Amino acid sequence: MADISQVLAALLAMGQWVFLSVTLILFNTWLMHYGGFPLPLTLCALHMATSFIIAFVFQLVGLVETNLTAAQIVRLVVPTGVLFAAAICTGNEAFLYLTVAFIQMVKAWTPTVVLILSVIAGLERLSLRLVAIVLITSGGVALAIYGELKFALFGFVMVLVSIVLDALRLVLVELLYSSSEVRLSGLSGVLYMSPVCFLAVLPVAFVFEGDRVRNIVDSGVVKPHLVLLNCCCAFMLNVSSLVLVKHTSALTLKVVGVFKDWVVIIVSSVVFNSAVQPMQWIGYSVAFIGILMYTHYKYEQYVRSVGAESALDPAELERLRSNSHDGVADAECDKSDADETNVVAHCSLAVLDRFEPARSMLTDRASLQN
Template sequence: MAASKLPVLPVTNYPKKRAGGLFLHPVFYITCWIFFSNLTILFNKWLLDTAGFPVILTCWHMVFASLATQCLARTTSLLDGRHGIKMDRKLYVRAVLPIGILYSGSMVCSNLVYLYLNVAFIQMLKAASPFATLVVAWLWRQENPTRALVIKILVIVCGVLLASAGEIHFSWPGFLYQLGGLLFESVRVVMIHALMSGGDMDTDPLVSLYYYAPVCAVTNVLVAGVTDWPSFQWEDLARVGVGMLFLNAFIAFLLNVSSVFLIGKTSGLILHLTGVLKNILLVILAVLIWGTAIAPLQIFGYSVALLGILFYKMGWDEVKMHTMSFSNRYTDASGSTDEKKLATFVRRALFFIALVVVTVIVLRQRPPTGGLFTHAHSSPNSDVEKLPKPDVH
């Protein structure tokens, strides 16, 4: 399931702590987060194509996360931030419960959309999240958009519309599920902002997961009782394998852990740029693995949307300032010369691979006949989904 920004909870005067422990270069944390985020999405897509129980899969992820965070809270210091939260019934009902339900809705919609649309197009649609968040914040009376902000948002919307117009396997159900996921996520983000408006009251994603995972698990079980369970067959589970389900949930949990260290070791600008890079790499992987057909109009539209997102979140002056700051941190970072050379090599390799793959996509004159993985059946709604869709309604 898609990797999204996790909810935060109100806390008392508890100092922020950056992820400690053994020093590693920020490139390591960036690479880990990108790897686990994209691997989780691709793994989920494979499970849904193979077995097709989207809501049950989210249930399993949240049950695993609930158990894992309980174990970490009792055996490590990663969740010590929870001691700064004065959790009572009022706070639980006001913050944890609604945020957990909203995040559950976002996860369910985000998983259902993979039954109808390909991975690459889904990432393009997700670029519209700033627009949805701004609209919800305006309705919530948290934002009073300026002309400059509206222009930035319109650039993003135009890019997404261009990408949608170029989609070969467009599906209205998939589009509406993605829209629902964006709305759930936007309301969740705005609600978090409202809860935090009283002061410095945020905590890290892993502590948040400790609180809302049980709420999400219960909510998803109720939803699955209506959608997945009536058509679920144990043969679907056997086809995937119990071991693969455990591995999938473990990787999804590692994504949450890696996000904690990423936040602790990098700046806000690097977080934004890393998210853009992650989405671009995911689109490239979808093309390489499944042979997803990407039209030139989609590439242009997605590029416009990504540029709009960068303008929306910072602007050129802030980009330059943070880039210089990060460059100085990189130069002064402790570590061996070999380690710095390796980091430089990794960055150049990623750039070269992205450049080559994007060039190949642009030069293609016709849709591909297949990718690295091929299946016996095809779907009218997505070139990625090769098995018949289960009845989830």
């Protein structure tokens, strides 16, 4: 009976994460196109401010740990937070020019960028297998781009910049945190990251969108309660990621994210009546094969790291098990290796974790069976 309840809890966690992720992507797009709020930078700043306020309230009641020093915040949180904010803003900007389905297809190229940067940084060794993953994924994305009828160069450039920035963030996280015992997990990651992102975005939003914000507020076109609801959805998505990993594993979050992308493409094409050409379906299917190859590659690394259990003493193993269930791995480590995200697409505040599923991702045998 206990096993059935665990399975049901895991399925419910997966369902709510997919639902919230897809909902927020569509909500963001609707709000910027039809809800009278075409302000991607301001929207990002509001997301961060709301996430910080809610996380701070949780910290006041003792639900969030705060154990970083000022030096650790400057060295670890600030650089990755600035990159994350820049990736989100450029990604959101693209939604003003391109369809959701097309953006999602182009984001399938993220693992390729992460792998290339990881090889350059010395985090991965170049091999024929990695070259095959890069070529297959890139070829599929190229076909998807070629088949797009509503192509906008500026929007496409924004997507590419967003992908590169988020990939740089992931590689930087691995470089900085590989030699540090610091872990930001769950709500503590939101508490530390959101104000950094907010402060990074705010001056840029003021310069480029300040006048438009005042005009929109004065006109009364936008509904404040819808913007607030959108911000709360962004925070809820982060919590749902935490719940999903708690009931399954960080690897499950990655695999479910692959499925979620198909849902986003199909649902968005129906909701916003954006046609997806046969060439694009073929291209994304090819890229999807590359993503599956990449996921299997990371899974093999994960299995090897779990095999190190026997070499750990019981106290250390228990600590790692606790960390693996308390920390949410980057949802976008497989595609944006972001949302979480597709962290960039839906403005979810990804939690800082290591790019490689090394010892910080160790979990018990039961989690692997989930």
